[in-house]
Amino acid sequence: MTRNEEAKEAILQRVGQALNGGGVRAPRKHPITDQHYAGRPQTDLDLVSSFQEKLESVGGKVIRAQNLEQAFNELWSICQERGIRNLACSDAPSFRDLTDQAPEGLEILDFPHEQAELLEAEAGLSEAQLGIAETGTLVLDGEQENHRLTSLVPPVHIAFLSSKNIVLHLGEALSRAQQARSFPRTLTFITGPSRTADIELTLVVGVHGPRELVVFLLP
Amino acid sequence: MAIHHLESVFFREKVAEALEDQTLRGALQNATGLFRQRRLAATASLSDWEKLRDQARAIKAETLTHLDHYLPEFVAKAESNGIKVHWARDHQEACQVISQLVSEKQARRIVKSKSMTTEEIGLNHVLETDGAEPIETDLGEWIIQLAGETPSHIIVPAIHKTKAQIADLFVDQLSIEPTQDAEELTKAARRILRHHFAQADMGISGVNFAIAETGSILILENEGNARMSTSLPKVHLAVMGLEKILPRLADLEVFLRLLPRSGTGQHLTSYQSILSGPKRNPDQEGPEELHLLILDNGRSAILAEEITRQSLACIRCGACLNACPVYQQIGGHAYGSVYPGPIGAIITPQLAGLSETKNLPYASSLCGACRDVCPVKIDIPEILLHLRAKSVEAHENGKEAKGFRMWAWINRSRFRFVWAHRLARLGGRIFMKNGQPPQWLQRRAPVLGAWAKHRQVPTLAKRSFREIWKKELSRKQP
């Protein structure tokens, strides 16, 4: 037996002994039988406006767009306004061949990225597969799109989300993820920009992740 | 079984030091007060907070009572997802396993995101001795690492440090321009730590929850350093205590509502990463290898009794620290362990044994504020009482035990009770001056001295209630 097998066996044995030593145990049964967890928001909540309100309350920005074209146009002008010179894109299909569309002076960095390139990128672009109205949260699914770094490393994260994909509460988002054929290797929940309060509880945004989160809400 | 860097034997000395430190006490009072307010506001945002706590406790109770089912279920699932699972019986074994992994992967620079469990096993120390360079990347943890200190709060490790102290530290260690601006200080940290992330060979993280059904681990944070540490390096190692399991993915709904509200007063922290294995193919992002170390280090023994088992339901939210009037006065370092405050007072003795930690269960007035705020309803005072009883059984500490035996003998009879108090009254009249016992008596009876140090010694009434009753009240019955 290897050390690891030995340790595993020993620990499981200790656990078993500890639990079996003290008389009869209640039979194994998950306590939440009706699948209804407490604390859910009311069902008549307006999903889109609640999502927007919650996200804004933690410092996220929401921009509504009628269609993809409008969203991209808006995106280009945001980049120009802020002097963003390059944009690292995820591998989502809608972000293919953006170079042709992008205005002059904005470099499109296509997936996959070199690490150094990514660390220098001034903004990152990804989709979000779901939104959660309860908390203003984006859910990014690693099977649908490689989102981990574009949504994290550059100081600005821009995400496209379809309003149709906003669900009411955390539970719904979790159960959607579980319905996928194979459970995603990476599932990231994002609620607002990166923040810290480790220095005398003063809130500072953008400590390791983006200091700015902009969500384009599409129909 | 032990906790690295355990100094709970010096509780008294450390308390004295903390109480002297007015800067520390000011910082603590501000911080804990603010957290209490935020928590209250956040819990009020839900109408059925109490039900949520009940559900969380019930889920934890189910998992812990049947950990012999859920733990193997989790591990089988995680392994089938491609996670390499390592087991460690105690902190030494854990460090050995990690050392070996580090040398196999020839990892030199290691970025770490906040993990109480790696503090518990003293991992940084071991890695440094091995010649590796572990770098804490949570801002608070990094500050503590730069200062060569230990964390004093489980979610705000540098709660005891003022902005000015941090600024001095940065100027001193990082040669930045002097500044008192939190934003500037944070920027400096971002710049330097990015450099480390880019160079790191390995990332080490903790685990907030492990889901049996899907074999996933969840890491919760605000800064993004955990995402960096688990996304950029080729190898990710997560370290968890064996109690972190939840049966179902759906259970997260409850805990994600509870944990941030209880800890920082947020409705949700900025990031949750649910990680279920290394990358599937070279085109996918994420580490090539995902290792998970499962640690016992005394936890399995805690499962044996129902009363102690509940301690393992803790989700390390820190609310009990902020609520604790003792913690508010003395801070985290006095507890001499990585786990301070009320949760520390119960978990440290159970992990490390009572002999070195027997001060801790007594470091509480049993006010119960911790129990009121605990999101998983751990009855901390009940466990403190249990540990006190254990400590008495094990140590029968001479004088005090004799005192209580005597006290019990007196209180079992009306006659002895009355006479003992008559004697005490007489003694008080003879020796006490202005509520102050004389020095020699304080030396002979340290208990009296300890009381009299800051307080008048109360005098027994001239006539006891029972005397008044007998003479006046019993006859006046209307």
Place this chain on the structure above:
Amino acid sequence: MKVSLFVTCLVDQLWPSAGVAAVEVLRRAGCQVEFDPEQTCCGQPAFNSGYREEARKVARHFLNVMTKSSAEAIVSPSGSCVAMVHHLPKLFEGTPDHGAAVEVAERTFELGSFLVKRLGIEDLGAQYAGRLSWHDSCHGLRELGIYEEPRRLLRRVQGVELIELPTHDSCCGFGGTFSVKHSDISVAMLDYKLQALQDQNVDALVGADVSCLMQIRSRLQRRGSKVQTFHLAEILASRG
């Protein structure tokens, strides 16, 4: 209603005026009060320090005394002792005294909540002129859930101005042997609680636990403060 007074050892020996006032108040509320002088202590000091065997010995004596009484209710002017009595069934689990512990616990009440909750009386015709502040003792508040009752009673006292301190529910730092084992922390906690007193110009702190009151009074005396300390019953019995 016939009630048996469990006066507690501390009130008996240190603060008898609270006991006398409790009798007065209960009688005013129409109760027939009995007191068995065989009683001593409930066992709390030993229990809280980990001496379970000694606690059981003393608590057994308490149960022997109380089971003899046919009173409908056992009423005590101390929240923490009542909380201890409610603990007794657990302490005697699996022993022959368990039944007695359950029976006694069921009819043991804290004075203030007994008046308001059981008897439905809030106005006891009391008068007291002054600015009073209520101290929520931990056991009363967090174990017995007493919060509104004493406030309602005090609001009905003529002349009383009830001031809520921001630290009304923070611990006074007593905690039994904690107050001497860790006397520096104990007093630091108390001083934090009392900070708020100065700005509020309070005449007296009122509570329903003599252990807290003793801790608070002893410290105030040492600091030379003019703020007084009273048991709830003393205010309720007062006629001005």
